[in-house]
Amino acid sequence: MTAPELVLTPSEMKQADRDAIASGIPGIKLMRRAGRAVAECAEKLASPGAAIVVAAGPGQNGGDGFIAASLLAERGYRVTLGLLGPAERLMGDAAEAAQGWKGGIVPIEDLRFDDADLIVDALFGTGLARDLGGEARLAVERMNASAKPILAVDLPSGIDGDTGAVRGAAVRADRTVTFAARKPCHLLMPGRAHCGAVEVADIGIPRPILEARGGTLFANAPALWRHRLPRPGLTSHKYERGHTLVASGGATRTGAARLAARAALRIGSGLVTVASPPEAIGVNAAHLTAIMLRGCDGPEGLHTILQDQRFNALVLGPALGVHAGTRAMVTVAVHARRSLVLDADALTSFEGLASELHGAFSHAPTVLTPHGGEFTRLFKGRPDLLDPESKIERARRAAAYTGAVVLLKGADTVITAPDGRAAINENGTPYLATAGSGDTLCGLIAGLMAQGVPAFEAACAGVWIHAEAGERFGPGLIAEDLAELVPGVLRDLLR
Ligand SMILES: NC(=O)C1=CN([C@@H]2O[C@H](COP(=O)(O)OP(=O)(O)OC[C@H]3O[C@@H](n4cnc5c(N)ncnc54)[C@H](OP(=O)(O)O)[C@@H]3O)[C@@H](O)[C@H]2O)[C@@H](O)CC1
Ligand SMILES: Nc1ncnc2c1ncn2[C@@H]1O[C@H](COP(=O)(O)OP(=O)(O)O)[C@@H](O)[C@H]1O
Numbered sequence: 178m179t180a181p182e183l184v185l186t187p188s189e190m191k192q193a194d195r196d197a198i199a200s201g202i203p204g205i206k207l208m209r210r211a212g213r214a215v216a217e218c219a220e221k222l223a224s225p226g227a228a229i230v231v232a233a234g235p236g237q238n239g240g241d242g243f244i245a246a247s248l249l250a251e252r253g254y255r256v257t258l259g260l261l262g263p264a265e266r267l268m269g270d271a272a273e274a275a276q277g278w279k280g281g282i283v284p285i286e287d288l289r290f291d292d293a294d295l296i297v298d299a300l301f302g303t304g305l306a307r308d309l310g311g312e313a314r315l316a317v318e319r320m321n322a323s324a325k326p327i328l329a330v331d332l333p334s335g336i337d338g339d340t341g342a343v344r345g346a347a348v349r350a351d352r353t354v355t356f357a358a359r360k361p362c363h364l365l366m367p368g369r370a371h372c373g374a375v376e377v378a379d380i381g382i383p384r385p386i387l388e389a390r391g392g393t394l395f396a397n398a399p400a401l402w403r404h405r406l407p408r409p410g411l412t413s414h415k416y417e418r419g420h421t422l423v424a425s426g427g428a429t430r431t432g433a434a435r436l437a438a439r440a441a442l443r444i445g446s447g448l449v450t451v452a453s454p455p456e457a458i459g460v461n462a463a464h465l466t467a468i469m470l471r472g473c474d475g476p477e478g479l480h481t482i483l484q485d486q487r488f489n490a491l492v493l494g495p496a497l498g499v500h501a502g503t504r505a506m507v508t509v510a511v512h513a514r515r516s517l518v519l520d521a522d523a524l525t526s527f528e529g530l531a532s533e534l535h536g537a538f539s540h541a542p543t544v545l546t547p548h549g550g551e552f553t554r555l556f557k558g559r560p561d562l563l564d565p566e567s568k569i570e571r572a573r574r575a576a577a578y579t580g581a582v583v584l585l586k587g588a589d590t591v592i593t594a595p596d597g598r599a600a601i602n603e604n605g606t607p608y609l610a611t612a613g614s615g616d617t618l619c620g621l622i623a624g625l626m627a628q629g630v631p632a633f634e635a636a637c638a639g640v641w642i643h644a645e646a647g648e649r650f651g652p653g654l655i656a657e658d659l660a661e662l663v664p665g666v667l668r669d670l671l672r
């Protein structure tokens with residue numbers, strides 16, 4: 178089984194770096210390996226003899242740049258190196274790396290990028306401490322304006338390693354070589370868009386050290402949850418595959434529930450029922466075949482249906498309406514202690530009432546699936562949850578606060594569990610931004626939970642499968658297509 182890909186924050190990486198040094202690997206050796214990885218990547222991007230311009234910063238990122246410059250010069254490239262700040266200010270391993278550089282050092286402001294065949298951006302890495310200004314910012318802007326290929330060392334300078342935010346200005350790289358593990362900025366937007374293709378170079382820090390310092394943040398990929406995917410046994414019957422219940426909105430708002438229901442069925446929930454308000458029974462009946470239908474008159478109706486213990490997973494929210502009745506249905510569902518996915522109106526109905534959600538979901542597997550706007554509405558008045566700059570941190574705090582898995586949607590969907598685990602999703606396509614796409618996602622997650630997949634893994638798998646389906650379809654995608662693409666994705670995953 179492939180191990181899940183660890184993602185380390187800059188501070189975790191720094192600790193792992195120190196642990197590696199304490200375990201007997203000299204820091205300069207790590208830097209040499211890092212610089213060599215950069216040089217090897219540069220060789221793939223520029224042919225021998227080409228002009229390579231290295232922009233080096235005042236810290237260890239700059240040190241990697243000096244090593245790469247030396248190796249590339251030895252290998253016949255015409256290398257020019259510019260340094261931000263005086264060479265005498267370089268410290269530690271970076272100072273040692275600079276001593277190995279036999280060429281001249283140009284002040285960064287005099288460095289010309291327009292004649293380069295390749296630019297190596299070694300200005301700042303994980304140590305970026307504030308917004309770029311002055312010469313540093315000008316250098317970044319000039320690099321971008323040159324429109325030459327850029328190889329970023331560790332991360333594009335100006336991108337915040339923790340959050341992926343642009344701090345004043347940031348390099349737009351074509352390729353990034355990072356070391357030991359990706360950092361959040363390689364997956365979170367807008368950082369991900371600044372990185373180009375990312376390569377992780379092994380610089381000899383053993384995985385147990387990385388696991389000890391990181392270990393809670395992952396790239397969302399099958400390695401994280403494939404082993405949890407349900408595989409029906411030879412003699413399985415449908416009730417062993419779970420029964421998902423999806424609440425429908427009123428007569429003119431029924432499509433969302435059917436999208437979720439169909440997705441739950443496609444991902445393998447043995448049975449799926451739409452719980453419909455009496456006035457919408459006709460319209461729902463006209464559009465359902467394999468999916469069953471039950472009349473459900475508000476919270477009391479839901480309470481009655483849930484007396485049947487076979488309904489083991491529930492979707493509430495899509496097109497349910499923003500009002501106290503929806504809140505009451507959530508309360509009924511929470512008391513019934515079934516696996517629960519709350520989305521859209523079920524979240525917005527709690528606008529300004531975040532305190533009612535404190536610890537509300539700690540007794541049964543629950544997944545909240547807000548997009549950014551819903552998240553902001555839901556936690557209005559809670560700066561502790563809304564203010565952190567990091568999307569991961571916001572989602573983590575919301576998960577700890579509510580006791581639910583929180584799935585904060587977007588091009589960089591983040592999934593967090595109350596125990597602190599978090600995953601960042603990176604597959605998918607902007608074509609997923611289409612009406613009803615989120616409803617389908619709810620159904621996928623509930624359908625997995627109905628089959629016994631734990632909430633965090635169900636949310637991670639649901640997001641990935643949803644995105645993969647969207648990516649496979651591409652242009653012209655509408656929400657109705659998504660569930661139909663799930664079988665192909667599942668087949669490949671279960672192979
Ligand atoms: N971890 C590992 O395993 C390994 C890590 N390695 C490498 O080390 C890198 C991290 O090195 P790092 O900690 O020295 O930080 P780095 O990114 O060079 O920047 C710090 C310097 O920039 C300065 N500075 C900051 N912000 C600024 C601003 N806005 N404007 C202007 N200046 C600013 C800051 O100065 P100060 O804040 O003190 O003024 C300081 O001088 C990492 O990304 C990787 O490439 C590899 O060698 C191998 C193993
Ligand atoms: N640019 C994008 N790249 C990848 N996925 C996206 C992008 N924009 C939206 N998505 C995904 O599409 C889905 C949209 O859900 P949502 O906003 O709830 O839509 P709706 O309410 O219309 O169903 C989410 O899973 C989200 O992560």
Ligand SMILES: [K+]
Nearest residue numbers: 301330332334
């Ligand atoms: K850099």
